[in-house]
């Protein structure tokens with residue numbers, strides 16, 4: 001329904017491919033870009049408009065690519081830059097856009113800049129690219145402030161100086177292998193511009209900007225008031241993030257992007273106050289921002305409605321389309337979040353219909369279309385830095401990153417020719433392979449495909465507003481500007497179907513009623 005005056009992304013369905021886990025083309029047990037290229041027909045058939053690739057730049061992979069050692073090259077693990085060229089060409093030939101992750105808050109500790117900073121010592125221009133400080137306490141033996149790393153433990157690590165003695169500390173909001181850059185330094189801006197232009201000139205259609213609410217730090221680095229709160233807690237009063245100076249950085253990025261009018265920026269913005277959130281989407285900043293309210297909502301009609309209302313209000317304040325996502329590589333998969341088993345899957349499918357009915361941009365995370373649950377992995381295979389940093393208290397995010405099952409009856413299910421995949425794939429996923437689901441009209445995959453195609457092809461999926469109909473607290477019903485009605489039942493008894501002709505339901509309907517854990521579209 002996009003006309004020539006609206007940007008291609010205004011109602012797009014993005015597919016997030018976590019490259020390690022999508023498909024392995026070279027038998028090393030880790031997914032790669034040629035693996036994505038090999039499955040473009042699969043993605044095209046699903047009906048998606050664009051792919052978001054998690055970071056594929058050169059990286060020692062301490063945080064699976066979010067630790068970038070060379071921002072202007074593709075890691076050989078993912079097939080090198082040639083593989084990205086092949087993917088862009090093949091995707092564009094099918095009308096599919098390619099967007100990639102950009103990580104401006106930090107680099108890898110293996111980045112040449114960080115190695116130079118360690119070698120050059122305190123007070124050097126090389127150290128001024130990062131955030132080095134003397135420690136507190138009489139011998140500088142304590143960190144400069146009380147900030148904690150998002151992955152657990154202190155956000156500071158002390159270094160050994162060129163003279164062999166311990167000395168300054170450097171800031172890392174994430175892993176120690178991910179030192180934060182100093183965004184007060186103009187050199188960092190200049191280098192980012194080079195990076196942006198490098199990928200855009202190569203044909204990339206935009207960026208998902210990692211930790212877009214990070215980067216700028218408040219003067220004097222004041223202590224946190226609540227160092228014990230986990231990251232996903234609603235706490236905008238956190239000096240590590242959402243400092244006003246970040247907007248200058250986004251304006252800088254936008255000035256570069258304006259030279260590439262068909263390219264989009266989508267910020268990862270963990271900011272919950274709507275006015276603060278909307279600031280990131282001013283006309284001279286980001287095009288889009290991830291709104292995580294739907295991810296945080298339980299399977300409960302009141303919570304889901306609140307999340308939707310809030311996200312729409314934030315988008316309206318910003319004058320930018322809303323974005324919707326139920327999962328990604330950082331959160332427990334929704335099938336498990338909503339209770340697991342058959343009920344969890346039914347709820348996840350119902351929520352997918354709610355998401356796909358809403359005005360704006362939708363992000364589907366690879367494997368969501370297969371109804372994959374989170375996986376309880378054994379301790380010895382865990383790789384997320386969170387596991388070690390939290391002293392084995394937080395298991396981390398590996399459970400939502402297990403490779404996709406493609407075909408066959410035993411692991412690795414065609415994901416790789418190598419049985420030793422980077423994370424093990426559970427044997428019971430034999431029932432969830434793409435091949436199996438493709439052959440079954442009642443599968444989750446068939447359902448997603450139908451839903452995405454209906455969203456694209458049905459005129460009623462239009463308009464930017466929705467109106468709510470009165471219901472009790474166990475259901476919600478809204479109508480889009482174009483005249484689509486979407487109803488969701490989160491309760492334990494069936495409710496009456498709203499008026500209209502049924503277009504799709506997430507589970508079979510009976511006797512004019514909407515069963516529990518089910519959603520329906522009507523026109």
Ligand code: GLC
Pocket residue numbers: 063066067103174210211268329330
């Ligand atoms: C973002 C990414 C996450 C990564 C972190 C540090 O939150 O989504 O996966 O670990 O940034 O770069």
